[in-house]
Amino acid sequence: MKYIGKKVITLIMTLFLVSVAAFIAFQVIPGDVVTSILGTEATPEREAQLREELGLDRPAPERYLNWVSGVLSGDLGVSYRYSKSMNEMMPVAELIADKLPVTLYLAAYSLILIIVISIPLGVFWARCKNPAPNVLLNILSQGAMAVPSFFLGILITYLFGIVFHCFTPGGYVSYRDDLSGFFGYLLFPAISIAIPKIAMTARFLRNSMLLELSSDYVRTARSKGCTNRRVMYRHVLRNAFMPVITFLGMIIAETIAGSIVIEQVFGLPGVGRLLISSISTRDFPVVEILVLYITAVVIVVYCLVDILYRMIDPRISDK
Amino acid sequence: MKLKNCMKKTNQRKKRNWYLTAGLFMTGLILFLAILGVFWTPYDTTAMSAGEKFAAPSFRHLFGTDNFGRDIFSRVMQGIGTTAFISSLVVLCAGGAGICIGAVTGYFGGFLDEAIMRITDAVNGFPSILLTLVIVSVLGGGIRNLILSLSIVFMPSFIRIVRSEFIKFRDADYIVRARLMGTGTVRILFIHILPNIFSTFLVSVTIGLNNAILAESGMSYLGIGVQPPTASLGKMLSDAQGYLTSAPWYALAPGLTIVWIVLGFSLLSEGIRSRAQ
Secondary structure, eight states, X not given: OHHHHHHHHXXXXXXXXXXXXXXXXXXXXXXXXXXXXXXXXXXXXXXXXXXXXXXXXXXXXXHHHHHHHHHHHTOOOEEEEEESSSSOEEEHHHHHHTTHHHHHHHHHHHHHHHHHHHHHHHHHHHHOOOHHHHHHHXXXXXXXXXXXXXXXXXXXXXXXXXXXXXXXTTOOOOTTTOHHHHHHHHHHHHHHHHHHHHHHHXXXXXXXXXXXXXXXXXXXXXXXXXXXHHIIIIIXXXXXXXXXXXXXXXXXXXXXXXXXXXXXXXXXXXXHHHHHHHHHTTOHHHHHHHHHHHHHHHHHHHHHHHHHHHHHOTTSOOO | OHHHHHHHHHXXXXXXXXXXXXXXXXXXXXXXXXXXXXXXXSSOTTOOOGGGTTOOSOSSSTTOBOXXXXXXXXXXXXXXXXXXXXXXXXXXXXXXXXXXXXXXXXXXXXXXXXXXXXXXXXXXXXXXXXXXXXXXXXXXXXXXXXXHHHHHHHHHHHHHHHHHHHHHHHTOHHXXXXXXXXXXXXXXXXXXXXXXXXXXXXXXXXXXXXXXXXXXXXXXXXTSXXXXXXXXXXXXXXXXXXXXXXXXXXXXXXXXXXXXXXHHHHHHHHHHHHXXX
16 A cells, blocks of 8 residues: 555656656747747737737746646647637647547557467467477567568558458548447557567567476476466466566557557557647647657556556565 | 587587578678668669659569659668668667766766666656657757657667676676776776677667667658658658559568568577577
């Protein structure tokens, strides 16, 4: 309990530091926001008015507080690039709202694929004594780890989309219109994210299990008459799984980051695509918020993994 | 019996290190193409020819031609050069800084070590794509900023490796003796300890190169890294995506090249590791 409390306090501190860092980083960017919105031809009065509207005439600490309290209460500021109508600016919250679920579904989908496939594969790989499947798995996993996810996405689009007609490339259906169609389309991006990660996780689990297999308790369990299966699943897997949990935390973070690229490949209207387009159009309020969100998710995931790790393994106690 | 065992062992040691051989061959070929591409390419990389749009791979155009009728093989050669240039500079900057910082923090320890370790932990745990995106969006695009931001992103992993190796050696007998003899700290760090970590560092350099190549092509694919007209493998992939139905070879050529490079370097690192053991 005490540990969880400590973790949560560290979490909040980290989030605070990250928000300050994000705020400062986007303050020091060269170029004036107002000129970039209005162009160089605007009158000084109009410039001053916009500056006041955006709160840019205030000192930096005050702007930071306004920004953070806005983020906490759901008011995320306005986009510099997108506008709702001629005179109304687009709130960032509205811009993000329907894009966030796409990315979250995609990340969750690929994570499920990774866990469901890589764990049995890793166990099978560790058990397999024949050289032939061993070598095959080795080659396959080396290959899968060498393929960058965006190229894998293109290959999958070509193979399943154009050659086998399993799905229409670019034919994204919104989750609001057709949920099953949405998940059907999302399967292929999810596979593209998952394959390299499956290879990594299975390899990691296999190495971890092989390491455990040489320890004394395995010999003891065998000599008291445990079946091979029981030794594998009850004894070895439990111990070997501990480092894998930490590794999976990393994989989750990578999956979220990986979806940024994969969204671009499959034309998914998610957070990642918004981030990329906002970066190239220098739409900083949007970038700032997205970076903060994604970072927060990653930090929270790491924190949860740490807590989970201790709940599963009672040997790690407060010291 | 004993003799037989010994013989067996020596024989085992003489067994070919296939990882190393394959890795050296694959990376050597790439390096050759990259260097050759600086001086000579089969065709001009920017020469367009309207009559030869989307020509399929043939002896005339080894990898076919793209939507402007440009020879893809020549462009891939140039793209390898760009990628090799960027990623080796990134590894040079990140590795060099990693050696200096890691050596000092590992050898001396203390508060500075603790503080730098916390920072590297934070950066290391963070997905590298996201961090690069943030830094690039703050600094702006272009090759120079891409190299700078990738160096920042990759530095922590080098610091960690160098640091842990220096910790291993700092209390070794011969170091203590060198210190007693009055050897200067800089000499101890770089002449006495540094050569010992060579093979470990080489492995992390090959892994770093791999990650740098993946990151560079990813960024260029997203349109944030290398800008046209410079050919880069990632940018070619994103251009090729629109013509997947009519010219699949356009996407396959740069993509498979990236896979080839990455596979080559990971085999090389595996080979160096098993040789060092």
